[in-house]
Amino acid sequence: MKTTKAEQLLSELKIDSPEKIDPVLIANHLNLTVEYEELEGCEASLFSMGDSGSIIVKSSSNPRRKRFSIAHEIGHWIFDKGQVTQCVKSDLHRWIHGNKETSANKFASDLLLPKRMLGNSLHVRKITLDLIEEISEKFDVSITATAIKLVSESDFPACVTFFFGQSRQWIFPNKHVPDARDGFTFVKILQDGTVAKKLQSGKLTSKGGAEENGNLWVNESDAENYTLWEESFKSQYGILTVLSWPKQDQIINFLSKDEGGAESDF
Numbered sequence: 001m002k003t004t005k006a007e008q009l010l011s012e013l014k015i016d017s018p019e020k021i022d023p024v025l026i027a028n029h030l031n032l033t034v035e036y037e038e039l040e041g042c043e044a045s046l047f048s049m050g051d052s053g054s055i056i057v058k059s060s061s062n063p064r065r066k067r068f069s070i071a072h073e074i075g076h077w078i079f080d081k082g083q084v085t086q087c088v089k090s091d092l093h094r095w096i097h098g099n100k101e102t103s104a105n106k107f108a109s110d111l112l113l114p115k116r117m118l119g120n121s122l123h124v125r126k127i128t129l130d131l132i133e134e135i136s137e138k139f140d141v142s143i144t145a146t147a148i149k150l151v152s153e154s155d156f157p158a159c160v161t162f163f164f165g166q167s168r169q170w171i172f173p174n175k176h177v178p179d180a181r182d183g184f185t186f187v188k189i190l191q192d193g194t195v196a197k198k199l200q201s202g203k204l205t206s207k208g209g210a211e212e213n214g215n216l217w218v219n220e221s222d223a224e225n226y227t228l229w230e231e232s233f234k235s236q237y238g239i240l241t242v243l244s245w246p247k248q249d250q251i252i253n254f255l256s257k258d259e260g261g262a263e264s265d266f
């Protein structure tokens with residue numbers, strides 16, 4: 001299995017358990033100082049001066065965001081050395097489009113949530129909020145970063161999405177989910193009957209999970225014939241939803257149907 005830069009760094013420093021992962025110490029090891037300032041309009045930045053540099057982190061951010069921001073800037077130090085970076089909040093949510101922010105986020109995720117320490121959590125068919133919260137506590141990482149990690153590394157189809165008000169802000173399906181080219185797209189507006197909609201309208205207060213009909217989430221003619229599992233969580237920023245398919249064969253059926261070409265529209 002290919003070792004990532006973050007994994008190399010962790011083994012070099014003999015960091016072998018979640019409580020030993022301290023991004024400030026890791027930064028110091030790489031000749032980077034970490035300072036806190038009340039930054040305007042930006043979460044963190046990196047200044048390079050030859051072989052050393054400094055990371056400035058917004059002092060009013062919450063502790064978990066600070067940890068993630070420091071790890072993200074270490075990623076820039078490794079991949080984009082010599083450049084001055086100024087990262088805004090949305091840079092810390094870029095996971096899909098391959099640019100330097102995506103690489104820095106992937107690095108931060110590998111550093112703070114190393115795959116080899118996640119063990120069996122990556123082999124569950126149903127990703128629950130209980131599991132996400134347990135890992136988020138153990139690794140001192142946000143719920144969102146944990147959900148993205150579990151979904152991206154899972155052995156089974158899963159997707160994480162974020163809604164603000166009624167509208168989808170972003171979505172991240174993993175590699176096991178059929179993609180838009182297969183005619184498999186996700187709704188952009190919250191549908192009645194979902195846990196997320198109940199949270200959004202105040203019928204539920206903080207979080208919940210339920211088995212639901214596929215057509216509440218997926219735009220595809222056969223979606224009503226299968227079910228999926230929704231877990232949603234409400235925060236001050238919006239609603240985070242994780243979808244998984246405990247009955248995975250339903251998605252496999254979808255793919256094999258598509259391979260036949262009869263339903264394909266491209």
Ligand SMILES: [Zn+2]
Nearest residue numbers: 087091101104
């Ligand atoms: Zn950045």
